[in-house]
Amino acid sequence: MTGYIPGFDANLALDAILLVMLVVIVAAIAATHRMLSAVILMGLYSLVSAVWLVVMDAADVAFTEAVVGAGVSTIVLLGAILLTRGAAAKVSGRRRFLPAVLALGVGAILIYATLDLPDFGDPASPANAYVGRAYLEATGNDMGIPNVVTAVLSSYRGFDTLGETVVIFAAAIGVAIMLGFGERAMADRTIEPLAGGPADHHVVLRVAAKLLIPIIALYAFYVQFHGDLGPGGGFQAGVILAVAVILHALVFGLKDTMAAVKPKFARGVAALGVLLYAGIGVTCIVNGGGFLDYDHLFPRHIEAQIPDWILGPADPAHPHHWGQHFGIMAIELGVLFTVAATMVTIFYGFAGRSMEAPQPGAPRSGAA
Amino acid sequence: MLLIGAAAGLLVAMSLMIARAIMGPSHYDRILAANSFGTKTVLLLAIIGFVFGRPAFLDIALVYALINFVTTIALMKFFRYRSLAAPLTTHTPKEGGNG
Amino acid sequence: MADALFWAGGGLAAAGALLALIGALGVLRFPDVYTRIHAASITDTGGATLMILGLCLISGLSLVTLKLVLVWVFIMLTSPAAANALANAAYSAGHTPWIGSFRIMQDNRKGGSR
Structure with missing residues (x-):
């Protein structure tokens, strides 16, 4: 092959x-x-x-x-x-x-x-020899997750990733402070559908977008939940989900999109994601582990109740790491929430703002 | 062998697209070049996945196919209408009071 | 059998690449936006079809085939729609086709039906 x-x-x-x-x-x-x-x-x-x-x-x-x-x-x-x-x-x-x-x-x-x-792929290079190698060797035993990148990002170095998620959230806040949430665009009644000439009818585009938006959203969730197994994870899935919303706004107009995904909702979800992530960390502390130590995510008596069929029968040498599985899934969900909502908020900020100041020379008919 | 030939052909086609994207007298030429470049990238990724025996690359090809469309629409809409916010119409606007 | 399928698939993929190459030449050489869109969109979809058909032959029936078919479906959905939108935008922005403006559009301009 x-x-x-x-x-x-x-x-x-x-x-x-x-x-x-x-x-x-x-x-x-x-x-x-x-x-x-x-x-x-x-x-x-x-x-x-x-x-x-x-x-x-x-x-x-x-x-x-x-x-x-x-x-x-x-x-x-x-x-x-x-x-x-x-x-x-x-x-x-x-x-x-x-x-x-x-x-x-x-x-x-x-x-x-x-x-x-060092040369690309050199086994003696620092990246491959010490920490990276330890991760590669330990991931299978510690977590039972095939994608080591996901394991490192969300479990071994979960604290780093929490910081990154907070940075993304801060980006949303920064854009919102400078440009606003774009909410004035919702109240603005003067915005006409733009059309420059008789050829400006985008039927094909609207139909194609209608077909594609659900597919893009579905694909985002595939990337999200497949992140343990293949390339992907919360960051990528969040951006893809946001792209679905952005495509809707591009084709059907910002007002309609804002009616469906309200700026207030996006804001809340962005905060919820960080809260979910940090909350998982605190839960681990409450149950006797360290911050984001997923092995202590569930109290022992609850972990014993989790049915085996979810992941198939466990073999004695490699027990299921329920805490790791569910912990990673939960924080990836938090990342998804924050990233998707942040991207949507940033887009709302830019696009909603630009409605207020029409550029000279913009083709705009029917506004009279 | 044939697959590598196909990848090489795609790479040449992509280079030509870059040339058009750089020269392109109007912005529509550039957007067209970018869109076509994206489609060829999707195909190249699929081929690379097969040549290197890593079909997992298809996931990335899939996402390119989707993202590329959104980018093209955004560029088109931006350049034609100078707005990212207004809806695209479905009807022919009435002109001069007839109809 | 598998070997024959491999070569047939490789041949189809190479044919697709050839088509993409011809299309790229067209995009580079054709005189105006519309002819270039024509060259790009037809060869993109055609080349993608040939190439993905070829890869499907190589991969056999598996999850990979499903993903390839999905890639094909996405390209067939997005590429023509994008080309249409682009040509539409270019025309309504006032780019006159190289062959001269054509009648349907002139009728439209008078405010008639679409």
Whole structure:
């Protein structure tokens, strides 16, 4: 099934081609003055680097790069352009000199530093030799979860991930403080459906979006609950779920979306996710363990009641780690809540804000 | 062997798309190039999964296929209407008082 | 049998890649937005169909096949819809096709039916 050819390193060839693509795209981004071109090219950059990550076998990271880099960040950048002028100011040659020197200098230092890095996949490299190896060896016994990335993220280093979740929540708060929750867009009655000319009827788009939105949401839950087994988890699933909401807003209008997923609701869910995550940690303390020590998530007499059929019969050498399974599932749900609600809140903030200040030259008919 | 050839063909096609995305006289050309690039990325990921014997990559291909569409619609809507918030209409707006 | 399926699948995948390549050439060489959309969208869906059919032949009947079919369904749903929306937006934004504006659209412009 694998197309292995002796004497031809497909991996290396792919790496080289993808890197050349990245360099070309970056050069084009640096050269363009139009923000929209830059945004499109950055989307392409994300796609290429995600493919590159896949080639490097970092499937979870590639997943995140795909949904965040190519998906949500493009849309948020568009929202940011709406609030600004949309074109870079011309900068004189002399003022560009120092940044260019700095950038080239830092780049040279970084390239010099890579010479000392261990080879890709080198078994003796620090990343593979000490902690990483210990995780790989211990995960099966400690938790019985096949995806070590998920195990490390949500159990071994659950405290880190709690911090990251709080950071995401803080991002939602930050955007909301600057741009608001977009709720004024709901009350705004002057917003007409935009239409520039007679050809502006997007029946095909509406039908396709109607078909796709439930599929995207369903896929988000697949990614969520499959995260223990394959690439994926709460972060990725949360972003995908948010993308479903964003697609609805793009096609059917922000007002309709806000009627379905109320900004207040999104706000509450974002907070609920962090609360759920930290609450699981506190539950572990209450039941006699450390913070986020899932082995103590359930009191012993309750853990004994959990029926075996959920995961199939346990074999004596590898008992079910119910606390780990349910703990990871619960905190991943918390991450899902926070990430999805945060992305939706940020989108509401940008899109709702941009409704207030229509750009000159926007095609808008029927407003008279 | 054939699969690697297919991957190489896709990579060349992707490079051409990058060229169009950089040159593209209008923004619609760029959006088109980005969309087509995304579709080819999905296919490339599927092929890579087979060449390296890791069909789990298909999950990522699936998510690209979905995300790519949303991004394209966002770019299109942004560039055409300068808004992310307004709904897209289904009807032809009445013009000049007839009909 | 399995070997024959492997080669047939590889051949289909390569044919799909060839189609994608032709489409990319079209996108690069065609004179205006609409012809480029035409080149890209037709070869995207066609190439995807051939390629995924080929990969299905290689994978045999398994969960992988189901995922491949899902990828195909998503591409068939999204790619034409995106192409339609794009052409629609380009036209309504005032890009005149290279071959000149055509009659249906002129009728529309008079405010008639769609």
